[in-house]
Amino acid sequence: MSAVTSIAPSGVVQSGTTVEYRDVYRVFGAMSALAGLSLRIEPGELLALLGPSGCGKTTALRLLAGFDRPTSGSLLIDGQDVSNVPANKRDMGMVFQSYSLFPTMSARDNVAFGLRMRGQSGPQRRGRAVELLELVGLGEHAKKFPHQLSGGQQQRVALARALAISPRVLLLDEPLSALDAKVREQLRDEIRRLQLELGVTTVFVTHDQEEALSLADRVGVMRDGRLEQCAAPQELYDRPATQFVAEFVGRMNRLDAVAEPGSMVRVGTQLLPADGASPAGGGPIQILVRPEALVVTPDSNGDTVVMVATFRGATTRLRLLRADGVELLADVASHLAPEVAQGRRVSVSLLERPVLVAASSEQEVPIDE
Amino acid sequence: MSAALEQVAQPDATPQPAVARRAPRRPARGTVLRWVILILAGIYFVGPLIAAISFTVQDHVHGGISFSAYRQIFATPATGQIGFTTALVYSLELSAITIVITLALMLPTQLLLHLRVPRARGIVETLTLLPLVFPPVVLVVGVSDTFAWVGDNKGGLSSFVTYIRGGGHPLVLALLYVTLAMPFVFRTIDAGIRSIDARTLVEAARGLGAGWLTVLFRVLMPPLRTAIINAAFLCFALVMGEYTISSILLYTKPFPVWLYQLPTTSGQVQAAVSVFSLLLVEVLLLMIGALNWRRGTQKRG
Numbered sequence: 001m002s003a004v005t006s007i008a009p010s011g012v013v014q015s016g017t018t019v020e021y022r023d024v025y026r027v028f029g030a031m032s033a034l035a036g037l038s039l040r041i042e043p044g045e046l047l048a049l050l051g052p053s054g055c056g057k058t059t060a061l062r063l064l065a066g067f068d069r070p071t072s073g074s075l076l077i078d079g080q081d082v083s084n085v086p087a088n089k090r091d092m093g094m095v096f097q098s099y100s101l102f103p104t105m106s107a108r109d110n111v112a113f114g115l116r117m118r119g120q121s122g123p124q125r126r127g128r129a130v131e132l133l134e135l136v137g138l139g140e141h142a143k144k145f146p147h148q149l150s151g152g153q154q155q156r157v158a159l160a161r162a163l164a165i166s167p168r169v170l171l172l173d174e175p176l177s178a179l180d181a182k183v184r185e186q187l188r189d190e191i192r193r194l195q196l197e198l199g200v201t202t203v204f205v206t207h208d209q210e211e212a213l214s215l216a217d218r219v220g221v222m223r224d225g226r227l228e229q230c231a232a233p234q235e236l237y238d239r240p241a242t243q244f245v246a247e248f249v250g251r252m253n254r255l256d257a258v259a260e261p262g263s264m265v266r267v268g269t270q271l272l273p274a275d276g277a278s279p280a281g282g283g284p285i286q287i288l289v290r291p292e293a294l295v296v297t298p299d300s301n302g303d304t305v306v307m308v309a310t311f312r313g314a315t316t317r318l319r320l321l322r323a324d325g326v327e328l329l330a331d332v333a334s335h336l337a338p339e340v341a342q343g344r345r346v347s348v349s350l351l352e353r354p355v356l357v358a359a360s361s362e363q364e365v366p367i368d369e
Numbered sequence: 370m371s372a373a374l375e376q377v378a379q380p381d382a383t384p385q386p387a388v389a390r391r392a393p394r395r396p397a398r399g400t401v402l403r404w405v406i407l408i409l410a411g412i413y414f415v416g417p418l419i420a421a422i423s424f425t426v427q428d429h430v431h432g433g434i435s436f437s438a439y440r441q442i443f444a445t446p447a448t449g450q451i452g453f454t455t456a457l458v459y460s461l462e463l464s465a466i467t468i469v470i471t472l473a474l475m476l477p478t479q480l481l482l483h484l485r486v487p488r489a490r491g492i493v494e495t496l497t498l499l500p501l502v503f504p505p506v507v508l509v510v511g512v513s514d515t516f517a518w519v520g521d522n523k524g525g526l527s528s529f530v531t532y533i534r535g536g537g538h539p540l541v542l543a544l545l546y547v548t549l550a551m552p553f554v555f556r557t558i559d560a561g562i563r564s565i566d567a568r569t570l571v572e573a574a575r576g577l578g579a580g581w582l583t584v585l586f587r588v589l590m591p592p593l594r595t596a597i598i599n600a601a602f603l604c605f606a607l608v609m610g611e612y613t614i615s616s617i618l619l620y621t622k623p624f625p626v627w628l629y630q631l632p633t634t635s636g637q638v639q640a641a642v643s644v645f646s647l648l649l650v651e652v653l654l655l656m657i658g659a660l661n662w663r664r665g666t667q668k669r670g
Binding site: 066088089090091093094098100104113114118158161162165171 | 580583
């Protein structure tokens with residue numbers, strides 16, 4: 001990705017910054033929160049760190065912010081090692097999950113705080129603060145105190161405060177987790193709009209895969225302090241590099257199959273091409289299939305029964321039970337759902353497209369809703 | 370339900386009164402209980418005070434009301450004794466010094482415990498409870514013995530002890546009161562810090578470029594104002610009411626000791642002194658409280 005340059009609201013030209021983790025370890029007693037993280041974030045890129053609780057994503061962010069120091073390895077910003085630079089000298093703008101607005105300051109003073117620390121004069125910083133508040137749609141609320149604002153408004157102020165100092169990197173630590181669904185979606189779009197407008201390199205930490213996939217240029221999936229895969233959302237979804245990524249990002253069905261010559265896979269009577277590494281022909285294997293890649297058709301003689309049908313808006317998720325006891329998940333368009341309602345017999349096939357072959361050493365993971 | 374609907378659907382049925390008659394509203398059982406408890410508590414706390422005030426203003430000779438008992442408190446002191454103002458100012462100074470030392474010790478300690486060494490919290494909390502375990506008499510006897518031992522050594526420490534024990538300034542008393550106030554102040558400030566998510570505020574401020582002093586004075590102290598003022602209240606009330614330690618260490622200037630040593634045998638004057646000291650402390654506490662409340666509302670406005 002090439003360097004990004006853009007115009008900030010007050011006409012200040014901002015350039016994106018490169019961030020690099022080089023073999024970073026962070027050890028707490030006997031536990032490694034980060035175990036050799038290596039990652040490069042390009043200028044102007046929005047990278048989401050995704051993973052379950054305790055995977056090390058927040059530790060990675062805190063190290064970058066300067067709130068913690070790596071046990072070993074180095075952190076580079078624009079090629080300079082900042083591992084030992086204190087937080088107040090790093091020029092990072094951070095938005096926390098818990099809003100973190102200074103409770104005795106108005107929204108304007110909160111936004112102006114960082115500018116005050118940089119020695120800007122009163123009128124200058126107040127003007128800039130109001131400008132930033134207008135940018136996040138809160139110009140009229142400048143004089144309100146945090147307790148007079150809703151959760152979404154407080155998080156907007158926190159965003160404006162982080163952006164006011166024209167940060168080299170914008171750090172977002174699960175900023176949407178505490179908000180209700182509608183506000184979360186609005187603010188998510190707003191963050192993306194501002195990030196693109198300002199061209200600021202951004203690291204977004206979340207455990208919500210939908211948030212990560214819809215917002216980021218690239219998503220880094222973490223597990224046990226390691227980066228499992230870092231790729232564009234579509235690639236991550238379509239070609240998960242590991243079993244963990246496949247199971248964590250979206251849902252997967254695990255099906256028995258047989259490897260056939262020529263990188264082909266036989267599933268029941270269907271012969272499909274294998275995606276990625278081709279298995280040796282003739283042996284039993286397992287394949288991973290997304291719920292939307294299953295084709296469910298009503299069939300009174302079918303060997304599969306619909307156990308549960310869950311309406312999810314445009315699609316309905318079916319939990320199916322095959323005669324051999326294998327459970328499957330399938331997504332069907334909701335307008336077709338009445339034909340495959342709960343208790344109906346159906347037959348299941350796979351879409352004619354390449355299928356992922358599961359690594360043989362991996363244990364079976366039960367599918368549950 | 371259905372009967373009610375039918376009635377609405379038939380406008381010509383039995384005419385209803387223009388205004389529906391409401392059943393007399395009975396107070397909820399809980400409300401009555403609350404009031405009973407409040408009244409009993411009021412009688413328990415205010416009753417003796419009213420009785421004491423009533424006793425002090427009765428003119429037993431001519432009948433009616435007289436404030437002569439209160440006037441005697443402010444009468445010119447006898448030669449060699451200190452007056453009301455001197456004793457009060459001495460105790461106010463003592464309060465101020467105690468508050469400053471207590472907050473200067475407790476605030477940074479608490480912040481360190483919350484932000485940097487949370488594991489040590491249990492140990493420190495236990496230590497702060499010790500003044501409640503040992504009675505003030507034990508504390509003061511220990512201090513006296515220590516002072517005597519230090520005095521025998523005649524070193525630099527001896528000069529220091531002599532200095533802080535000097536009658537002109539109440540440093541030694543203030544240091545003892547800091548110890549006594551520790552259990553209460555520790556918990557008050559602890560509750561305050563817990564209520565503000567101090568760690569995130571510190572990180573937010575540091576991330577925006579603030580140094581540690583700015584973090585302390587601009588970010589943490591303002592939201593902790595109420596906790597700090599409450600801690601100051603506790604110190605103040607403790608100093609204004611403490612008699613044992615100052616009396617055993619032979620300090621006669623503190624207000625409670627002065628009150629006790631008033632040269633009078635009149636029961637009415639002694640009661641007036643008690644009432645007056647109680648009301649004085651209350652008024653001073655209310656003044657500080659009002660200041661806190663006013664600042665709070667100004668900020669919100």
